[in-house]
Amino acid sequence: MDLRLLRMFVAVARAGHYGTAAIELSISQPALTKQIQVLERRVGAMLFVRGRQGARLTTAGKALLPDALDLLDRADAFERRASSVAAGDDGSLAIGFGLSGIQLAPQAVALFRSRYPRVAVSLDDMSSAVQCERLLAGTLQIGFIRLPAPVGVDSLRLRRDRLSLALPSTVDPPRSVAAWLDGRPMIRLRPDRGPGLTGQIDRLYAELGCRPLVLQEAADLQTVLALVAAGVGAAVIPASADAIAPDAVRLIPLRGRAASWWIGAAWSERSLLVDRFLAAATEAART
The missing domain is CATH 3.40.190.10 (Periplasmic binding protein-like II)
Incomplete structure (x- = not known):
């Protein structure tokens, strides 16, 4: 379903008039009429009855309006979250740690969460070998491992143990x-x-x-x-x-x-979230 058509449908339903809705949408009234007709052909039913008083929703229009509003709300929420994820303010990180990171990993996670509370962070205990396997498989974004890291896994030295x-x-x-x-x-x-x-x-x-x-x-x-x-x-x-x-x-x-030996943060794919977590881990390692 074309979200643009749904926005036009909702605009006419709220305004109760094609002319008023056309002004709000910054398009001509004939163009709006044609787009509503396209939507009516897609759903297979008339959505408005036009008269002297304006445009009135048909029974089908009344039934479909809540669904259209829900779809548009979810689309808007998706756009907001996508922008937040792209900005590194939202999303999720799967993080692993082993014996070497038993102290440093929780400190880094606590510092990161204090700065980016909307990012969901999972922290699981596993050996360095398992962490590297999962980093390469893409099921783990960051690991706290015993260095050196294997081929294909990048790493950053953080602290000696x-x-x-x-x-x-x-x-x-x-x-x-x-x-x-x-x-x-x-x-x-x-x-x-x-x-x-x-x-x-x-x-x-x-x-x-x-x-x-x-x-x-x-x-x-x-x-x-x-x-x-x-x-x-x-x-x-x-x-x-x-x-x-x-x-x-x-x-x-x-x-x-x-x-x-050196304890390090490891990753196989860089992203803004990964970079921000590495900054927090580096700072935590200095304390």
Whole structure:
């Protein structure tokens, strides 16, 4: 249906007169009459009865007027929202984060939402590998990943993270971390839940020349920290997990080339919304 014809139909219905409606629409009355006739042929019914008093809606015209008004209202709403989306003030963003972004991602989202409250933002926990797969598939707009990013995914460095030894607060830090870790039963996150973290820890163990044992595995970092707090054992975790660590846990930063890495924001397709979120993430990373 041609929205222009519907606007003419509504204008005549509201004015009750072809001449008055023609003036409002800035067209000639004969041209308006012809357009209404085109609309009547399309719907297959007369919409107006013309007389000395002007133009009166027929039964069909009265029945179709509410639908015409609804269509025009929705078309106008679409145009307003399209303009808002194009301006970056409206729309939606699907954002992913993993262990590396457990602190930074929520901070960036909070800052972005404070500036663009009409943008719908979803934030989901997933590994860096899954985030990159979804970025390439187009189901995720931004990810907080462990760098470097794979081919096809662009990234922006935001903040460095490093591995820390999580101990119960009642336990004194070891003098020689490598000797202390060698052969010690440790709590760890399940490798399938954090493959990037597992690889980082394994590289550090190889660098330190130690081989800790696995005492217990957990499906999430909160459970790992809870087990450490309960005195079950120690764990190697990202230093950024300090944001969710209970008071009964102390974190000891670990040294070594493999002990640190970059956290970055990643994307595969740029847009105004993505650019605005990257600006918020960059600002959040500086705090």
